[in-house]
Amino acid sequence: MLEFLQICIGGLVVGSTYAVIALGFSLVYRVTGAINLSQGGFAIIAAMIGYTLGVAWGWPLWVAIPSAVAVTVGIGMALGAFTFVPALDRLSNANVLMLTAGILTMIEGFTLVVWGSQPYAMPPFSGEAPLVFGPLRVPTQAFWVIGATGVCIAALWLLIAKTKLGTGLRACAENPGAASLMGIDVPRMTLLSFGLATLIAAIAGVTVAPTTSLQFDTGRLFTISGFVAAAIGGIASFPGAVIGGLFLGLVTQLATAYISSLFSTAISLLILLAVLIWRPSGFVQARVGKRQDTRDEAKATGHVARLPSNLAWPAAALAVAAALLIPFVVTDNGILSGLVIAGILFMTLMGLDVLMGYAGQVSLGQAGFMAIGGYTSGYLSINTETAPWLAILAGIFVSLACGLVLSVVTLRLRGLYLALATLAFGLLVDSCAVGFLDITGGPSGLVGIPAFSVAGIEFATPRAMYYVVLALDLVIFIGLTGALRSSFGRALKAIRSDQMAAAALGINTVRYKLAAFMISVTLASLAGSMYAFFFNFLSPEMVGTGRSLELVAMLIIGGESTLLGGLFGASLLTLLPTMFQPLAIYKTFASGALLVASFLYLPQGLYGAVVQIAIRLSRPKTNTEAKTAAKTSARVL
Amino acid sequence: MSAQPEMSVAVNAVLSVNNLSKSFGGLRATNDVTFDVAPHQVTAMIGPNGAGKTTVFNLITNLLSKDRGQVLFLGRDLAGLSAVKIADMGLIRTFQSARVFPGMTAIENVMVGCHRLALHSGASQTLWLSSARSEERRMLRRAEEMLELVGLAPFKDTHATELPMGAQKLLEVVRALMAQPKLLCLDEPAAGLNDTETQELASLLRAIRTLGIPVLIVEHNMSLVMNVADQVVVIDSGAIIAKGTPAEIQGNKQVIEAYLGRENHAAS
Numbered sequence: 013m014l015e016f017l018q019i020c021i022g023g024l025v026v027g028s029t030y031a032v033i034a035l036g037f038s039l040v041y042r043v044t045g046a047i048n049l050s051q052g053g054f055a056i057i058a059a060m061i062g063y064t065l066g067v068a069w070g071w072p073l074w075v076a077i078p079s080a081v082a083v084t085v086g087i088g089m090a091l092g093a094f095t096f097v098p099a100l101d102r103l104s105n106a107n108v109l110m111l112t113a114g115i116l117t118m119i120e121g122f123t124l125v126v127w128g129s130q131p132y133a134m135p136p137f138s139g140e141a142p143l144v145f146g147p148l149r150v151p152t153q154a155f156w157v158i159g160a161t162g163v164c165i166a167a168l169w170l171l172i173a174k175t176k177l178g179t180g181l182r183a184c185a186e187n188p189g190a191a192s193l194m195g196i197d198v199p200r201m202t203l204l205s206f207g208l209a210t211l212i213a214a215i216a217g218v219t220v221a222p223t224t225s226l227q228f229d230t231g232r233l234f235t236i237s238g239f240v241a242a243a244i245g246g247i248a249s250f251p252g253a254v255i256g257g258l259f260l261g262l263v264t265q266l267a268t269a270y271i272s273s274l275f276s277t278a279i280s281l282l283i284l285l286a287v288l289i290w291r292p293s294g295f296v297q298a299r300v301g302k303r304q305d306t307r308d309e310a311k312a313t314g315h316v317a318r319l320p321s322n323l324a325w326p327a328a329a330l331a332v333a334a335a336l337l338i339p340f341v342v343t344d345n346g347i348l349s350g351l352v353i354a355g356i357l358f359m360t361l362m363g364l365d366v367l368m369g370y371a372g373q374v375s376l377g378q379a380g381f382m383a384i385g386g387y388t389s390g391y392l393s394i395n396t397e398t399a400p401w402l403a404i405l406a407g408i409f410v411s412l413a414c415g416l417v418l419s420v421v422t423l424r425l426r427g428l429y430l431a432l433a434t435l436a437f438g439l440l441v442d443s444c445a446v447g448f449l450d451i452t453g454g455p456s457g458l459v460g461i462p463a464f465s466v467a468g469i470e471f472a473t474p475r476a477m478y479y480v481v482l483a484l485d486l487v488i489f490i491g492l493t494g495a496l497r498s499s500f501g502r503a504l505k506a507i508r509s510d511q512m513a514a515a516a517l518g519i520n521t522v523r524y525k526l527a528a529f530m531i532s533v534t535l536a537s538l539a540g541s542m543y544a545f546f547f548n549f550l551s552p553e554m555v556g557t558g559r560s561l562e563l564v565a566m567l568i569i570g571g572e573s574t575l576l577g578g579l580f581g582a583s584l585l586t587l588l589p590t591m592f593q594p595l596a597i598y599k600t601f602a603s604g605a606l607l608v609a610s611f612l613y614l615p616q617g618l619y620g621a622v623v624q625i626a627i628r629l630s631r632p633k634t635n636t637e638a639k640t641a642a643k644t645s646a647r648v649l
Numbered sequence: 650m651s652a653q654p655e656m657s658v659a660v661n662a663v664l665s666v667n668n669l670s671k672s673f674g675g676l677r678a679t680n681d682v683t684f685d686v687a688p689h690q691v692t693a694m695i696g697p698n699g700a701g702k703t704t705v706f707n708l709i710t711n712l713l714s715k716d717r718g719q720v721l722f723l724g725r726d727l728a729g730l731s732a733v734k735i736a737d738m739g740l741i742r743t744f745q746s747a748r749v750f751p752g753m754t755a756i757e758n759v760m761v762g763c764h765r766l767a768l769h770s771g772a773s774q775t776l777w778l779s780s781a782r783s784e785e786r787r788m789l790r791r792a793e794e795m796l797e798l799v800g801l802a803p804f805k806d807t808h809a810t811e812l813p814m815g816a817q818k819l820l821e822v823v824r825a826l827m828a829q830p831k832l833l834c835l836d837e838p839a840a841g842l843n844d845t846e847t848q849e850l851a852s853l854l855r856a857i858r859t860l861g862i863p864v865l866i867v868e869h870n871m872s873l874v875m876n877v878a879d880q881v882v883v884i885d886s887g888a889i890i891a892k893g894t895p896a897e898i899q900g901n902k903q904v905i906e907a908y909l910g911r912e913n914h915a916a917s
């Protein structure tokens with residue numbers, strides 16, 4: 013009993029932090045209709061700055077902690093003003109969500125550059141000695157955490173319910189159009205909500221810091237837990253966020269204590285998936301009407317530049333020839349390996365593009381299928397000496413089976429709930445990869461996976477693997493091009509922009525979404541297997557949630573719904589760190605920053621930019637043609 | 650065998666709507682609506698704003714569930730069928746607000762229309778089977794001819810959402826036509842069109858009728874309706890108040906009252 017109480021107190025402490033972050037989600041969601049995944053990042057930055065000021069520089073904590081919060085809010089407001097607020101005008105909600113994932117990655121990268129990858133421990137605010145209540149011992153920091161949570165909730169409630177500012181925020185939540193007609197500065201309110209969310213995340217970060225160890229990527233954990241808590245409780249409701257947070261905290265702590273720490277994440281994720289199935293809007297229904305996400309329809313699709321066919325064929329021939337020759341020119345094994353990795357990731361990215369770029373289905377858990385494929389084929393080829401291609405097929409089979417189960421959940425969901433479900437799936441696979449020690453080798457990874465081979469011929473060197481991957485990429489690319497340029501691709505694009513109109517023309521939306529999903533699952537699984545064969549090794553973080561987010565970044569940076577864009581994104585983000593080794597530590601930061609910048613300034617990605625340049629360069633030739641055409645049409649008219 | 654007499658009625662009409670009713674809360678948006686669409690004819694449904702015309706469309710295509718009534722299409726009861734299935738049977742509708750697919754060019758938009766006619770699966774397209782390629786080329790040619798027909802050929806590679814409103818509405822009609830409908834349901838296709846575009850639409854509608862495709866059209870533009878319709882159904886406050894040929898409707902007192910009554914009301 014005593015132990016149980018002790019665990020519950022621990023759960024309340026963790027839960028309070030989740031609750032505050034969930035509250036931030038709720039706040040931003042209610043005001044803008046978008047999800048802000050960067051919150052956990054701000055919590056970590058605040059804690060890290062607090063550590064530097066309070067411990068490294070020796071400032072008294074009562075100065076250091078408020079300063080850390082203030083600095084974080086400053087950073088948050090600046091980032092919000094230059095990224096989040098303009099993005100809301102231009103992007104669909106699903107893309108805003110991924111943009112904030114980019115901000116989160118950027119913050120992680122920044123933390124990595126400044127504070128390195130080692131863990132930090134912050135001293136408790138009021139000394140190490142716990143308070144003793146009879147047999148119960150409660151660390152003093154618990155009171156700080158729970159107290160700060162209470163203050164945040166109360167202050168936020170007062171602000172929203174009782175002040176003029178709060179009225180403005182509420183007006184934006186209910187109807188932004190009408191609010192701006194009534195003279196409410198909607199962008200300012202948006203920024204304000206972003207700043208407030210940052211503020212409470214920062215407070216949560218600094219207060220919880222002494223109870224846990226901090227690392228550059230702890231922020232992701234906070235974000236995910238907060239997001240899960242908000243979703244369980246009901247994202248549109250403040251009480252829901254608090255209840256969800258406390259519930260999640262208690263469940264994870266109890267599961268850790270009584271079942272296994274390895275599966276505590278898995279349990280909370282299963283709860284989330286169950287909630288998404290049975291009650292997608294969470295425990296607590298909001299009293300305000302469900303937000304109309306009109307922006308999703310309006311900004312779902314941009315225009316994609318296409319190479320005119322007179323340029324496309326020569327360019328394709330040139331590219332294939334160059335790709336065939338590269339291993340003769342590039343002898344550096346590091347760079348060649350980088351190319352192989354980019355090629356393998358390109359397989360996943362083509363699938364992800366079919367799913368996200370064409371069918372418009374967000375997926376934040378794509379690496380989960382890489383993991384399933386990679387571990388299945390790795391395990392089989394180590395333990396049963398299955399031929400690699402058979403092992404790959406087995407991996408695809410298992411992935412498709414998991415994909416089918418997941419699709420029962422996802423096919424009914426859209427937008428942010430879909431993002432959430434796929435994220436949860438990726439995390440679930442993640443925690444299974446860590447937890448199933450016997451099959452996956454646990455956190456230290458699966459070692460001794462043989463090299464890829466066909467009929468006894470081994471492809472062990474980077475150069476040999478390069479050609480295998482190139483051949484696979486070409487086959488997949490050509491096949492998908494055929495489908496995407498025909499009625500299959502048009503059906504997907506139609507579904508992406510207007511499901512009802514698509515259905516009215518006889519397009520079976522469920523079947524096509526499922527097909528797109530299965531294509532992406534197959535390719536991710538294949539890529540995961542090739543990855544394992546190439547490295548002869550597979551560990552959870554190689555195919556974890558970080559990888560899923562990186563894949564999204566690669567796709568967006570390269571250019572969505574272009575099929576080829578992924579190659580640009582993958583090459584950029586894999587080759588640059590390989591070629592400039594000293595810069596490798598900036599990789600995370602760069603991928604986040606590039607993702608954000610692409611969303612805002614390069615909507616067609618690198619590929620789109622290249623195409624436009626190519627079209628412009630080739631114009632002198634076609635210019636005269638165009639002129640004569642114009643003349644003819646002028647005469648006709 | 651007892652269904653025999655019912656069947657013979659149904660075969661005469663492409664679409665027969667029987668005693669259709671639907672309430673939203675207390676509002677009776679559709680009240681005991683019964684009418685037929687005869688083959689080879691253009692049937693127009695008119696009525697003041699908010700009369701319930703779009704609701705009837707949504708009930709026919711099962712986008713809304715009906716409280717009561719029955720819809721027979723080519724003699725088959727549509728109860729419980731999905732929107733996809735209904736479209737697959739050849740009942741193709743458009744929407745009141747132009748719903749071209751953004752992110753696709755005009756020609757691509759039109760080609761989405763023939764989706765239900767495609768014989769080849771995604772798999773054979775993936776394998777670049779020559780039969781799939783030639784089907785694709787056939788569809789492209791047909792789409793180009795269609796665009797030519799309504800004068801949109803010069804804009805075939807323009808992104809659909811960049812076209813003017815009138816062109817988008819026409820595009821949507823053409824897209825529906827690409828599906829080779831057995832019944833074409835158009836919801837206010839002339840809304841937002843200027844005079845020349847309306848002329849173009851009228852001649853397109855006449856061309857559709859010559860092709861023998863039955864049309865059910867909701868429209869506010871009276872001269873267009875009187876110009877192209879064979880039969881007119883007038884709805885007010887969810888109920889049918891008159892049926893007949895355009896000439897009959899023009900002289901119908903009740904209809905004039907329904908419209909004038911509204912206008913007086915609006916003026917006061």
Ligand SMILES: Nc1ncnc2c1ncn2[C@@H]1O[C@H](COP(=O)(O)OP(=O)(O)OP(=O)(O)O)[C@@H](O)[C@H]1O
Pocket residue numbers: 673676678696697698699700701702703704705745
């Ligand atoms: N989904 C709905 N929920 C509640 N009420 C609805 C719904 N759809 C329509 N209505 C109401 O039903 C009535 C009929 O609407 P409907 O859109 O069918 O009219 P309409 O004849 O198409 O009008 P218009 O000429 O303006 O297009 C209106 O009063 C409308 O407000």
Ligand SMILES: [Mg+2]
Pocket residue numbers: 702703704745
């Ligand atoms: Mg209407």
